[in-house]
Amino acid sequence: MLADALVEIEQADGATAVGEAPATRPGRARRKAPRLPGGVLAGSIEAAQFLLRTKGSSTLIDGYNVAKLGWPALDLEGQRKQCLAAAEDLAKRWNLTVTVVFDGAGIEGAHAAARRRVRVVYSPAGVSADDVLRAEVAATDAETPVVVVTNDRAIIADVAAAGASTVSSHDFLALVR
Numbered sequence: 502m503l504a505d506a507l508v509e510i511e512q513a514d515g516a517t518a519v520g521e522a523p524a525t526r527p528g529r530a531r532r533k534a535p536r537l538p539g540g541v542l543a544g545s546i547e548a549a550q551f552l553l554r555t556k557g558s559s560t561l562i563d564g565y566n567v568a569k570l571g572w573p574a575l576d577l578e579g580q581r582k583q584c585l586a587a588a589e590d591l592a593k594r595w596n597l598t599v600t601v602v603f604d605g606a607g608i609e610g611a612h613a614a615a616r617r618r619v620r621v622v623y624s625p626a627g628v629s630a631d632d633v634l635r636a637e638v639a640a641t642d643a644e645t646p647v648v649v650v651t652n653d654r655a656i657i658a659d660v661a662a663a664g665a666s667t668v669s670s671h672d673f674l675a676l677v678r
Contacts, residue, residue, distance in 0.1 A: 532664030
């Protein structure tokens with residue numbers, strides 16, 4: 502009786518009966534993070550440079566995570582400006598596609614002047630920049646390698662599970678300095 506109920510449930514869900522091979526379902530391709538070359542250790546400056554310079558990749562930066570770590574003596578606006586200037590400089594030098602994500606679209610003075618190489622995104626009210634970063638990874642074509650710059654462990658775990666590479670904020674700051 503349970504086996505019959507299971508077959509009915511599986512058929513209702515579009516699955517196959519017990520013992521049958523599952524039908525192939527069309528779906529999104531799975532993102533694959535680039536493999537580091539031999540001799541390059543994960544978590545090193547060399548690894549960060551390799552990942553950021555991967556041809557055709559998209560770089561997402563956890564804005565305040567980098568800004569507050571890199572320029573703690575400045576006020577919030579100064580931190581944002583420095584973070585964006587550093588991202589812009591690296592994007593120009595290495596021909597990168599960069600998006601910097603900050604919390605708070607409603608913060609007065611938060612909107613940056615137009616930049617040629619860096620896209621700036623502010624999370625909408627009630628949404629964290631962390632969630633915007635996760636959504637950006639999910640929305641990027643699976644064929645495009647994605648590198649996320651952050652020290653936030655929860656973001657690192659989530660984007661790595663989605664096939665993105667990660668670079669620590671410390672390593673990013675070492676590269677821009």
